[in-house]
Amino acid sequence: MLINANTRLSVILKERPDALEAIVSISPKFQKLRNPILRKIMASRTTIQMAASIGNCRVEDFYLQLSAFGFQSVNNDNTNEPAESRPLYMQSIGNYEIIDFDVRPILEQGNDPLKSIMNKIIEIQSTQVLRIINSFRPTPLMQLLSDKGFESYAERIADDVFHIYFHQAEKANAPIFKEYEESVESWDKVWDEFQNNLVEIDVRNLEMPGPMEAILSALQTLEKGKALYVYHKRVPLYLLPELAEMSFRVSINKLSESDIRLLIYK
The missing domain is CATH 1.10.3910.10 (SP0561-like)
Known part of the structure; x- marks a missing residue:
């Protein structure tokens, strides 16, 4: 092959x-x-x-x-990066206006930059490219925006510095996320069903993308009839589409802005 x-x-x-x-x-x-x-x-x-x-x-x-x-x-x-591996717009990047958005300060404060990124994406014109500066490669975000008609390309600048470029490849509706309450099950109903069959995991002290990786790893060994009970400090909007794709269901209990509980199950 x-x-x-x-x-x-x-x-x-x-x-x-x-x-x-x-x-x-x-x-x-x-x-x-x-x-x-x-x-x-x-x-x-x-x-x-x-x-x-x-x-x-x-x-x-x-x-x-x-x-x-x-x-x-x-x-x-x-052995270097071949030019043909870059999207067409990256091969003529000088023709576009580059809009920079550094999300590292947001992450350092323990906040999720997703909504801020979405606000930037909405404003991007066909003659512009949004360059996100991040400390890791946000693969779920890149896939999420790909589904909304955006091409993306990531460059590793240093061990903990990535530049991720986004360009609107086709006319698409603004990629606004529905509020998560619309896509999850009622907490009380799910809690009553699984409260005696829980596997607990605390991801609050993990740096991104550690929480997503830990949750997916725990789901690998989750027994039938049990639910994964997750202590989180934010609603993992990146992860919800991935879980849905794998036929997992999610219930979310937002105790405060920085204290979130998830129940993940099939």
């Missing part, structure tokens, strides 16, 4: 599931791929080039590891 920098990890693993350990061995940051739930989400949205950026390694490292599994690479002589 031919692969290149744009080949998604899910395609590779579908062809050769036994290549998982070879990929994990490339960088310690790929250990998460051993978690089936995280792997399902991450691998389907991550190309070799993206993974190389996340793992602080080279595209060629993937080619070398995967060659033992019968994969043949194209553009193998170019």
Whole structure:
């Protein structure tokens, strides 16, 4: 099978599931791929080039590891980021007005920048590109806005600095989220059903994207008939679409602005 920098990890693993350990061995940051739930989400949205950026390694490292599994690479002589892996608008980025938004101060204060990002996105014109400056690659956000008609591209500037570019690829309605109350079950009803069958997890002290990863990891071993009871400090708006896609249901109890309880179940 031919692969290149744009080949998604899910395609590779579908062809050769036994290549998982070879990929994990490339960088310690790929250990998460051993978690089936995280792997399902991450691998389907991550190309070799993206993974190389996340793992602080080279595209060629993937080619070398995967060659033992019968994969043949194209553009193998170019270990840098290939221009064709960038969206068309990124190849002519100088023609656009770049609107910068640094969300790191918001995160450092323990707040969720999602609503602020949405407000910025709404204002973006076809001649503009929104550049989010973040401390990690916000894959769920990128997928969320992709569903709303926005192209995205992430560049790793340093170990803890990412620039994520968003451009409206097609005419789309403003990506306003419905209030979460509209998409979750009644707390009292769900609590009565599961209060004696709970698995508890506290993610309040984890830095993003740690809470999402911890929750998805816990759901991997959640037994049938039980609910995951999560102590959180914010409503995880990024995570709700992912949970719905995996057929999980969610109930939310907002005790205060910084004290949120979740019940996640099937």
